[in-house]
Amino acid sequence: MSTSTTAAQRAAGGTADYLDQRTGISLAVKNFARKIFPDHWSFLLGEIALYSFVVLLITGVFLTLFFVPSMGLVEYEGPFAPMNGVEMSEAFASTLDLSFEVTGGLLMRQIHHWAALLFMASIVTHMMRVFFTGAFRKPREVNWLVGFILMILGLAAGFTGYSLPDDVLSGNGLRITDGVVKSIPIVGSYMSYFIFGGEFPGEHIIPRLFTVHILLVPALILALIGLHLFFVVLHKHTHFPGPGRTERNVVGFPLFPVYVAKAGGFFFVVFGVLALMGGTMTINAVWNYGPYDPSPVSAGAQPDWYMLFLEGSLRLMPGQGTEWDLWGYTLSLNVLIPAVVIPGILFTLLAAYPFIEAWATGDKREHHVLDRPRNAPVRTATGVAILTAFFILILAGSNDLIATHFALSINDITYVFRVLFLVTPFLAFWATKRICLGLQRKDRELVLHGHETGRVVRFANGEYIEVHKPLDEYERWIRVHHEPRRPLEIEPAEDEHGVRRKGYRMDAIRARASRFFYEDRVEPVTPAELAAAHSHGEHDALPAGEPETQEIGAGSGGGRHAVTGAPLPDEGDTPRPSVQDH
């Protein structure tokens, strides 16, 4: 036994030496093998995206070996009797063959499709995690943009793949695309010809989509994933606040062996779950839809979930009076607004958010400790508002299913959704902000007064109080670690000579924006406040809910609030002492 071990070790050593002499790989191993990564379940979301992409690559390559990207017409002959003799494109016929004749082919198709849905779902939730924890702040803004482009590419990959089998559903999806493209002012008709190589549907679209789907988009995604991960290593992963976690360190476990096992293992978990989905849940049973033909259409058809918001947006737009005639040219606002303008606003807002927040708050420092979402109420509320709008659009994209399912009138549902789309994002913003501030207040309560123990004590003078157990310093830290954030102070409009200063207007806008972010706020407990709370009564006797924190502004809307403690200097620009790490 021991001799064989040494033989194996000797072989490994020999190989390592061979490689090192030619690549100097030891340096990389030394630097990376024990790199520290922090642990949190929400950090898995990005991993799920990565692994579903790998599964897409594996199953996708399998599919390319059998799929025929051609719109040439053939008559189906094969094991699936109901289609015998039906005229169809080679693309559709080969998809049938993949499903019925290639053993395991259907499994690969279904895993591929489920993986596509999971890929987009994990990208979106991963993005939500990054957004709500403020992980996009400096120095990670660039990586946020890389991630944003990955999301768009994911949409492109899904859309082009969905259209490949050339069935009735996806064909009508392409026709909708054609209609949307044609609505674009001036160049619309030409863009339609650009895409289809002539009139819709033509015979080029499937081969073109195929190249985009299996070469262009995956190659871009692969390259950008590489860049994305490179940035993660370069910046080192953020970590959640906690005892011992600072802006100057990263606390977690080493890559080798812990993350090699955990993350590597997690790939197999994702693959396994997708295999189970592909094995047990039918998806895109194209043999039921039939090959594409411009005439038939089926009701209740749904695009993949990540396209539903567009569908919903198209459905909600009222058509009356929204097509304009401009000097004989046609401007179809009924299509442009829902299909171009609204997604445009949604996506631009997402892509630009890190820069908007940094500008408005004047924050130019690096951040490596994540925010708890409650500690950034306006950001959290903005995120929830965007999600709400997105969610309403998704629901609106299924309004026909909702109508048939709940036996409601489709018209009524549409009217209701129109109102909801315009109103709920604002409600959601308001409610979320309230909730965040409330949670922060609760944190303060807890820090100041400790846990309720349920133990009631009676004093000699007849007074009853409940004993509160103070938090230990580790428990307390998570609730007091964050720095108080306050609106920017700006210099007066005029200097001492009464001359109006340049750039004042911009500063004033910025001050307004920063007030929007930080005017209503609850600040973390300071040691002085805690000491004061303790000295109020020897027995920690302050009942919860005493108006102890009211002066802190607890954000009852509107006006400015008195703030305890000395005002901080303007955060970004004023030099401040900071602790050195060595």
Add this chain to the structure above:
Amino acid sequence: MTTDNSSTEVEVRRDASGLPERFENPGLAPHQERMADNDPVADKRAERQVVILFALSVLGTIGFLVAYFLVPPGETVASMRLSNLLLGTTLFLGMFSIGAAAVHWAKVLMSDHERQEQRHPQRSDEKVRAEAIAQLKDGAEDSGIARRGVLKGAVVTALALAPLSIVVPLVGEVGGDWNVSKFRHTLWKQGKKLTRDPSGEPIRASEVTVGSVFHVIPEGLRDEELWIEEKAKAIVLMVRIDPNDLTEREERKDWSYEGIVAYSKVCTHVGCPVALYEQQTHHLLCPCHQSTFDMANEARVVFGPASRPLPQLPITVDDEGYLVARSDFHEPIGPSYWERLK
């Protein structure tokens, strides 16, 4: 180093009473031992669990191979589903178990002592920055690009023009003949018979009873070279409506025949085939975004995102009683586009 680039850091500033202004980080919490850390029995048990999980994966893979060889997809949807189910579940077992084993191993047997590593500001320090700038300056100096103006112009021009050799043919060819005026015309013309989709049988007016719906294509469609493109534009939906219910403006009175009306089946919203006809209300619903057209009233939009009525195909009957077109549509069919009215 300027503080712009430094991280948010706990600064120890003190207030009047000498208390720090903010709490200080207490440092890592004490480590909690796991069962398997101290108890050799628990340790052995954990190891056994990991081994069993790996063994399950092996079983899964063997099961997959067995299913592959013994249960082909067969001829029916049911046999295909069975093959798929067996392959999927065994693949699940093969993959998932490896994952579960590795994660379990990491969780119970590998060190769970948190470690820390220092971070450093992303910004390079001043010296490195200065060196980088100096290098670039040296390089630019070497090339002499600043001094040689004509050369600079030549480089830029050549590089800017070179991609044209790719772009021009690409743009030239990618849109076919780029003749976008084809949107305007369909196969319909005077005397063209209305025939059933997809069989192509002509339709007599007498066959069209009140309430029935006909999906219509032009006669001879399949003889066209680009028949799918033509079909995508020429599809028509035809119904007969009790003439008392029908509202027609004067100049269109002869576009219908005894209450039989024919409208383009391509939605004026973004182009789906409009196919759901409701006999009682004469409403035609587009399943894509629920635009609703009133077939008894010039196919006007009564609900939904479409803006325009469906274009009407003027029809009549020929000597033998077959329905025929009187002309092509009088406007482009389908979704709007910029130069539609030109």
